Every structure is written in structure tokens, then in C-alpha cells.
Amino acid sequence: DTEVTQTPKHLVMGMTNKKSLKCEQHMGHRAMYWYKQKAKKPPELMFVYSYEKLSINESVPSRFSPECPNSSLLNLHLHALQPEDSALYLCASSPPEGLAGGRGTGELFFGEGSRLTVL
Amino acid sequence: RKEVEQDPGPFNVPEGATVAFNCTYSNSASQSFFWYRQDCRKEPKLLMSVYSSGNEDGRFTAQLNRASQYISLLIRDSKLSDSATYLCVVNGVSGTYKYIFGTGTRLKVLA
Numbered sequence: 137d138t139e140v141t142q143t144p145k146h147l148v149m150g151m152t153n154k155k156s157l158k159c160e161q162h163m164g165h166r167a168m169y170w171y172k173q174k175a176k177k178p179p180e181l182m183f184v185y186s187y188e189k190l191s192i193n194e195s196v197p198s199r200f201s202p203e204c205p206n207s208s209l210l211n212l213h214l215h216a217l218q219p220e221d222s223a224l225y226l227c228a229s230s231p232p233e234g235l236a237g238g239r240g241t242g243e244l245f246f247g248e249g250s251r252l253t254v255l
Numbered sequence: 256r257k258e259v260e261q262d263p264g265p266f267n268v269p270e271g272a273t274v275a276f277n278c279t280y281s282n283s284a285s286q287s288f289f290w291y292r293q294d295c296r297k298e299p300k301l302l303m304s305v306y307s308s309g310n311e312d313g314r315f316t317a318q319l320n321r322a323s324q325y326i327s328l329l330i331r332d333s334k335l336s337d338s339a340t341y342l343c344v345v346n347g348v349s350g351t352y353k354y355i356f357g358t359g360t361r362l363k364v365l366a
Contacts, residue, residue: 167352178342178356179299186352226298230352243289244344244354246298 139163142227142247150255151217157250159210159227168210169244170202171226179226185210217254224249258282259345259357267363272333276360278343279325287346288319288326292339293359299342302328333364 140161149155159168167186171179184192185204193202199221201213210227228244261278268274280288288305303310305317305326316329326343343357 169352169354171356178359181353181355184352192353230354243301243304244291244299246300248298 140227140229140245140247142225142250144250145248146251146253148253148255149214149217151219153217154213154215156214157212157225157227157252159212159247160208161229161245162208163229163231163245164207165229165231165245166207167230167232168204169228169230170200170210170212171228173224173226173249183212214252217252219254222252222254224251257358258355259343261341261343261357261360263358263360265361265363267365268333269365270333270335272364273329273331274333274362275330276328276341276343276362277325278327278345278357279323280343280345280355280357281324282345283321283324285324285345288317289344289346289354290315290317290326290328291342291344291356293342294339299356302341330362333362335364335366338362338364 143158169184170182172182173179181194182196183202188204199216203211226249227247230244259280266274290302291299292302293299303312303317305319307319309318314331318327340359340361342359344354346354
């Protein structure tokens with residue numbers, strides 16, 4: 137069972153709706169991620185938060201707005217999405233690098249994803 | 256050119272076969288390398304990290320060639336349960352947390 141919890145598991149929304157995806161982890165990880173995955177494609181990095189600060193934004197359209205209220209929570213606010221935004225949205229977390237003799241684990245722990253359909 | 260590339264497959268192999276996947280990356284400053292496995296409609300899960308000296312975990316062997324900028328995964332004695340998509344993941348300069356996924360290789364092990 138994954139230790140990263142994502143809600144909702146499924147979401148259907150219209151192009152004028154505002155909704156949010158939520159992600160929670162209690163492993164003490166200080167890096168949290170949003171990835172987008174379309175069918176038969178690899179996960180595509182969207183945002184990275186490190187110590188609750190946005191450290192990477194991969195030129196994601198502003199209709200996606202991330203938020204990290206504290207070290208355990210990560211939200212993705214959705215507004216005025218397009219049908220092509222329909223995808224699986226994966227949240228992940230990772231422990232800090234520099235552990236275990238400088239190598240770090242590098243493991244990304246993923247949630248089960250939120251499957252989004254935009255009508 | 257994509258940052259991390261793999262042969263998409265599918266690789267269809269009989270049970271018991273040995274199969275190898277390669278992955279090439281474009282950023283020579285990349286520091287960390289991993290293989291993930293993703294089952295259909297599930298989240299990716301770490302299969303193994305890839306260390307400079309190469310490493311083995313049971314039937315799985317990973318190798319890194321920094322000079323040629325590729326990593327490989329060898330699966331020996333394939334099982335039906337190995338059927339999945341295998342994704343290589345590369346992290347850039349240490350501390351950036353920028354984990355980039357390769358295009359993925361589908362493996363189907365046939366009875």
C-alpha cells in the first residue's frame with residue numbers, strides 16, 4: 137500500500153469548473169512532486185516543492201496552480217482546464233538527498249494518482 | 256531529442272528468457288539513475304537504483320555507462336509477473352530534485 141495518499145481518485149469536471157487535487161504524506165519527506173501522465177506515455181514532471189517552496193515549474197500553464205500548505209500536504213488547484221488536460225495526475229514525495237553517505241535514496245514514493253477527465 | 260530515451264517495445268519474450276533494456280540520457284551532469292516499474296493503471300514503483308559500479312538484485316542487474324550516457328537493465332529467468340512497463344529515471348544535478356522519466360519500455364512475458 138502506498139504511503140502517499142491522493143484524493144479524489146477520480147474527478148470529472150467541466151471547462152469552467154474550479155477543483156483541487158490533494159496529496160498527503162507522513163514520511164517526513166521534504167520534497168513533493170506533481171507529475172502528469174497520459175495513456176501509454178511516461179510521467180511528465182510538472183512541479184517540485186522542496187521544503188515547502190516551489191523549486192521547479194516545468195512551464196506548466198497557469199490554469200494549474202500548485203500549493204504546499206505544509207510539509208505533509210500538496211495541492212493542485214485546477215481552473216478553466218481543457219479536454220487535453222485529461223490525464224492521471226500523480227503526486228510523489230522523496231526523502232532529502234545527501235543521506236547515507238552522500239548518495240541519498242532517490243526513491244520517489246508515488247500515490248495511486250487522481251484520474252481527471254475534463255469535459 | 257528527449258532528455259531520457261528508451262526503446263518503447265513491446266518486448267515479447269517467453270518465460271525463462273533473459274531480456275535487456277537500454278536507456279540513454281542527454282544531460283552529462285546527471286547524477287542519479289533508477290529503474291522503475293509501472294503496472295497497467297498503477298503508479299510507478301522503484302525497482303532499483305543504478306550505481307556506477309553496477310548492481311544486482313536477484314534476477315535484475317543494472318549497469319551505468321557514464322561515458323556513453325546510458326543505463327541498462329537485465330532481467331534473467333523472466334517470469335509472467337515481470338510483464339510491465341519499465342521506466343528509467345534520471346536526476347540532474349544533485350539537489351535539484353528534477354527526476355525525469357524515460358519514455359518507457361513495455362515487457363510482455365509469455366507462457
